[in-house]
Amino acid sequence: MNLSYIATLMPALMQGLAQTLKLFALTLIFSLPLGLVFTLGSISRVPPLRWVSRIYIWIFRGTPLMLQLFFIYYGLPFMGLTFDRFPAAVLTFVLNYAAYFAEIYRAGIQSIDRGQHEAAKTLGFTPWQTMRYIIIPQTVSRVIPPVCNETITLVKDTALVTAIGVGELLKAAQGAVNRDVNITAYAVAALIYLAITFVMTMAYERLERYFSRHQKKEG
Amino acid sequence: MKKIISVLLAAAMAFALAACGGAQSSAPASSAPAASSAAPGQSSSVAAYATSLDDIKVKGELVIGLDDTFAPMGFRDENGDLVGFDIDLATAVCEVLGVKPVFQPIDWDAKELELSTGKIDCIWNGMSITPEREQSMSLSNAYLNNKIIIMTNKGVTIASKDDLANYNLGTQADSSALEVVKGDPIYDSIKDKLTEYKTYDQVIMDMQAGRIDAMIVDEVLGQYKNTQLGNVFEVAPVDFGEDLYAIGLRKSDTELTDAINAAMKTCIDSGTAAEISTKWFGSDIMVK
Structure with missing residues (x-):
């Protein structure tokens, strides 16, 4: 490995990294709340709401993300709906990850003891108030580890968007490998991915500590 | 009973949706692999x-x-x-x-x-x-006039197309080189030895690792790569004919x-x- 060669790789890799981080951030911003909508739908007492949510989750968890990218980017224009490359990538990732987050939240909500719903009811809470003030706050600390896991997967899944011609970190590395016939760029890209997940892991550990502070006092 | 009916209804809806989804997505889904084969009706x-x-x-x-x-x-x-x-x-x-x-x-x-x-x-x-x-x-x-050539690791002798069957070969999937080889009578005798890779960069890495001995590639690309690598590969004296861009x-x-x-x-x-x-x-x- 030659440091001055690595320095020449950096501008292109940094450009790719910017795209990767942009896609990552936009996906999280929209899919985290959207996931909750589908969670509430999938445990709703209104059958059509429940069905729609569960079918949505089934479709988006049940097909490859790559195929969904193809469908939204190349398939929708046949139905008169055309997106540019990057918006199509963001849309697909948001829809896909919302389905996974929905299931994580559902597991969290349903892990709360039934007795708490009953207790809330006897205290005169409406189902919505029960959710908002009792169930969801307790769910947060329980779902942080699996959500963290899923977002780390997201960092790596961003590499799939080259399928619809969006540049990102891995693509930038591939370009350099192709041009220079030298695989150093792959190693540098791997280190960059590791650095991102390292920072994320640290951040999630702090979040976990913060949200479980009340539980700790009890113990 | 009510439960059974609602489950059945949900299942029916799901299948209906899946059927629609399937019909719609068949266009992109089927034409993605069609990149390698002709796509009649696509145009x-x-x-x-x-x-x-x-x-x-x-x-x-x-x-x-x-x-x-x-x-x-x-x-x-x-x-x-x-x-x-x-x-x-x-x-x-x-x-x-x-x-x-x-x-x-x-x-x-x-x-x-x-x-x-x-x-x-x-x-x-x-x-x-x-x-x-x-x-x-x-x-x-x-x-552009190009040519499909055979590039080998040093020490690998391919004097005629018949020699190809003695070596492990590589080329890029969906490439013109593969297309030309498939059209050649020699293909039947070498197809078990020929690995298709997603990119030529992978072919080259595998050649350098010694898992394959030769690659079938177009001259423009092959020579560019070889020059970058400091001429580690040799060009066999036989080729698969011209390749036009x-x-x-x-x-x-x-x-x-x-x-x-x-x-x-x-x-x-x-x-x-x-x-x-x-x-x-x-x-x-x-x-x-």
């Missing part, structure tokens, strides 16, 4: 995306689809700028046409889809003429194809094309 279903020379002139730009990781035809230099033989040539041809070239990086496997869905106006990226592409696209006249347009866009052919001829006659060829390959290998 007819997207007649709406027909583009004429006038359309291009009104737009003021020709959107050129390319794999921007394909040195030396089109790739990014250290500053991230697009460079390459095809970039220079397309720029010269667009100048004659009086439009601005817009280079749109695409995934090579999805090039037919990019074209048929109107995302790009043409594919211009060291694309070889194959019978399948002649069927599914409107191809320009051949502009053309620009691919939508099947319906024959008028635009003619316009590009005429503009290309202007570039060849003026000597601009020869200059570009010499800059990238050291000699003029344009088709006259």
Whole structure:
């Protein structure tokens, strides 16, 4: 490995990294709340709401993300709906990850003891108030580890968007490998991915500590 | 009983939805692998995306689809700028046409889809003429003379095509080299030894690792890679014949194809094309 060669790789890799981080951030911003909508739908007492949510989750968890990218980017224009490359990538990732987050939240909500719903009811809470003030706050600390896991997967899944011609970190590395016939760029890209997940892991550990502070006092 | 009915209803709905989804997604899903085989009917279903020379002139730009990781035809230099033989040539041809070239990086496997869905106006990226592409696209006249050659690790002797069967071979999937080999009578005896990789870079890495002994590749690409590596590979004295490059347009866009052919001829006659060829390959290998 030659440091001055690595320095020449950096501008292109940094450009790719910017795209990767942009896609990552936009996906999280929209899919985290959207996931909750589908969670509430999938445990709703209104059958059509429940069905729609569960079918949505089934479709988006049940097909490859790559195929969904193809469908939204190349398939929708046949139905008169055309997106540019990057918006199509963001849309697909948001829809896909919302389905996974929905299931994580559902597991969290349903892990709360039934007795708490009953207790809330006897205290005169409406189902919505029960959710908002009792169930969801307790769910947060329980779902942080699996959500963290899923977002780390997201960092790596961003590499799939080259399928619809969006540049990102891995693509930038591939370009350099192709041009220079030298695989150093792959190693540098791997280190960059590791650095991102390292920072994320640290951040999630702090979040976990913060949200479980009340539980700790009890113990 | 009520529960059973609602479960059945949900199942029915799910299947109905899945059926719709399946029908809709069959277009992109089936044409993605169709990148390797001809896609009959694909071009007819997207007649709406027909583009004429006038359309291009009104737009003021020709959107050129390319794999921007394909040195030396089109790739990014250290500053991230697009460079390459095809970039220079397309720029010269667009100048004659009086439009601005817009280079749109695409995934090579999805090039037919990019074209048929109107995302790009043409594919211009060291694309070889194959019978399948002649069927599914409107191809320009051949502009570059290339050759399918065999590159070997040092110490591997391939004096005739029959020797190929003794070695482990590699080439890129969906490449013109593979296409040519498949059409050769020798294919039956070597197909079990021939591994298809996603990119030539992977073929080269495997050759350097010693898991394969030789690769079947087009000369322009092979020589570029070999030069970059300091000539670690040798070229076998046999080859699989010529390989011609053309620009691919939508099947319906024959008028635009003619316009590009005429503009290309202007570039060849003026000597601009020869200059570009010499800059990238050291000699003029344009088709006259």
